[in-house]
Amino acid sequence: MKFEAVTIKDIAKALGLSTSTVSRALRDSYEISPETKKKVLEYSEKINYRPNPIALSLKEKRSRSIGIIVCEIANSFFSQTINGIESIAYDMGYNVIIAQSHESYEREVLNVQYLASRSIDGLLVSVSSETKDLEHLRNLHDRGFPIVFFDRVVDEMETHKVIVDNFKGAYDATMHLVQCGYRHIAALAGSEYLSITKERLGGYRKALEDSGLTYNENYVQHCLHGGMLYDEVEDSLTALLQQPQKPDAIMASADKLTTNCLRYFKKRKIRVPDDVALIGFSNLDLTDLLSPSLSVVRQPAFEMGQLSTELLIHQIESKRPVKEFEQRILPPQLFIRESTDRTLVR
Amino acid sequence: MKFEAVTIKDIAKALGLSTSTVSRALRDSYEISPETKKKVLEYSEKINYRPNPIALSLKEKRSRSIGIIVCEIANSFFSQTINGIESIAYDMGYNVIIAQSHESYEREVLNVQYLASRSIDGLLVSVSSETKDLEHLRNLHDRGFPIVFFDRVVDEMETHKVIVDNFKGAYDATMHLVQCGYRHIAALAGSEYLSITKERLGGYRKALEDSGLTYNENYVQHCLHGGMLYDEVEDSLTALLQQPQKPDAIMASADKLTTNCLRYFKKRKIRVPDDVALIGFSNLDLTDLLSPSLSVVRQPAFEMGQLSTELLIHQIESKRPVKEFEQRILPPQLFIRESTDRTLVR
DNA sequence: TTTATTTACGCAAACGTTCCCGGTATAAAG
C-alpha cells in the first residue's frame, strides 16, 4: 500500500508554471515575481506540500541522518546519551538511526556496514565490549567518513572523542572507600579491551597506591560482557570472595556490573555494606531506591550525547576535511549512599 | 566533508558496459551472459560497491524505514519494546527512526509531522499522555498511511493495535492485594486520556466489586504525566493519605508512577508494606533489588514490539489497501514480592 | 541461403529536486 505525496510537479501543473519556477518560488528566489510567489506559496500551503527529502538527499548527496551504535538502549547511560544526541540532532535537522550491538563484535560490524550502506552522513559510536579489531570503522574513517566516539573510545583512531574522566571517577570512588575505612578493596571490571575499563582500573590502582594500600592482581576481575550476563558476574564475585583475604569493599566499573553485584549479594544474603561495601559506575535513576541505596559514580550522559552530536554535525558540515580532532573529557559525579557508608544505614 | 561512494556508473565505465547491463548483472538477470555477470560481480566486490538506498527509495517510492513515537526511550517498557521492534525491522530490511514525545502533545505532533516529511513507510505509535486530539494521526491514516498503535492505543481510529490485557493485569494485581488482606485499596493512575489508564482502572474497580469492597472515587488519583514529574505523584499520594480512612494498599498503573511512589514512601519513612502495600505496573529489570522488592505487573514488551512491527510491515507491503484491522491482546504477568506480601519481608 | 528465433546488450525515461543556461518581454539609456 503506497502513500502518494504531492510534488512540485503537481503544483506546477495546477498553476501552469514550470517546476523550476515553483522550486524557486518556494525557495524565495529573487528571480520570481511577488505575485507568482504568492500564488505558489498559497497553493502549496493549501495542498500541504512537503519537499521530498529522498529526492533532496539524492541531489545533495547527503541524507541528513546520523547513525548511532551502542550496545544496549535499555541501559540508563545509553538511553540518556541518546536523549542528548536526539535533542541536538533534531534541532539541527538531522534524524538519528539507532543500532544495538548487544556487546557482540559481529553484530557491531554488521550494524556499521548496514548503516554505512544506508547513506548516513556520520556515525556516533560506543564500541562493544568484544571489539578489538577496528577495521570496520577504520575503513570508513580512512575514506573521510565522519565518526565520533563517545564513552567507549579507541586509541587507535584519530577522531573526535567524548568521554568522562574515568580515571578520576574510579579514583574518587576508591578513595571514598579508603576514607570509609575499607582496606581490602577489590575491583569488578568490564572487558579488558575497553578504554573505560583501563582508565577506571588505572584510577582504582592509583587510589590504592596513594593510600599506601597494595595493589593485588587477584583483586581485579573482568567480565567480558560488562555485566550483561549474570553468570559472568557470579563467577567473578565468587572468585573474589574465595581469596585468602576476602575483600571488604568492591568498586564495580559499569552499570550492569554494579546492579548484578547487588543481586548476587542479595541472593547469597551477603550484607552490604556490613559484609562488603559496594560502589559502582551507574546512571540508573533509582539507585536511591535500591536496597541498600547505592553509592555511585554518575556520568553526565545527556551532555555527552549533546557534545558528541555537536562535534559530529560540525564535522559533517565542514567544507574542508577535518584534520584536527578534539578529545573532550567531562567530569563524573560521586554520590555517597548506604552501600558504602555505614552511618547512613537505618 | 562529503563521502564519495562508488556507483553503478563507475562500474559500467570501468568495464566498458552500460549502466543497465551492470544493473541487470547485479540483479542476476537472465538477459546477461554468465561471463559478463562474473566480471561485474567480481569488480563490484573488489571496489566494494553498495547500492545507493536513497536512489532506490526515490525510484521505488518507499524508504524502507519506519518511525517510532514513544514518550521516553529511557523507560524500561519502551526500550524493551524498541528492542522487539528493531529485531523484526532489521530482519526485514527496514531501519527505524525513533522520536520521543516526552509526554507532550505538542512534541508528538511535531514528531509526527517531522517523520511524515522524512518519507517513512509507516509509523508505530504509543501516544503521549497529553494527547486527546488525534488530527495529526488521523490525517495521515485517512490518506492510507500505515499506522500501528501499541500499548497506548486510541479507540477513535481503525488500525492495527497491540496491547496488553490491562484490565486483567490490574484485576489480578488488585485481587492479589485483597487476598493479602488489604481492604482499603487505592489506585494511582496515569493520564485520564489514555486507553491504558481506563482499562487498568476498569480492572481495579471490577476486582473491588468482585471482592465485595466498595469503590471509592476519592481513592483514585490521576497524574497527567504518568509519573514523569515527581511533584504530581507527591500531590496525588498526599491527597490519598489525607483521606479519612487512609488506604492500606496502592495499585500504581505505570512504571514511573510505581517507582516514584516508592520514592515518596522512602522520603516520608512510610514503611512498605507495613504501613501501606504497593503493587504496580513495571517493566524494570531491578524491581527485585528495590527496597522493598516490588510486586509488579509486567508486560511482554519485547513481544509487543515484535508483533506491532510485523503487523506494520505486513500492511506496508500489502498490495491492496488494508481494511481489516486486528487488535492483539497479550497477557500480562504478575510477580509477587515484598512490597505486598508481608510473609516475604526479611 | 533465407527466415525466424534467441541471446546479450544499449538507450532512454522515470522517480522529485535544484540550478545553470537560456530566452522573452518591458523599460531605460543612448
Next chain:
DNA sequence: CTTTATACCGGGAACGTTTGCGTAAATAAA
C-alpha cells in the same frame, strides 16, 4: 530607433537506480 539593462520565467541536465523497448549478432529452423 537601436542598444542595454532588468525582471521574470522555462528547458533540461543531474543525482543513482531500474526497466521497457529496441536492436545487433549469433544461432536454429526452413
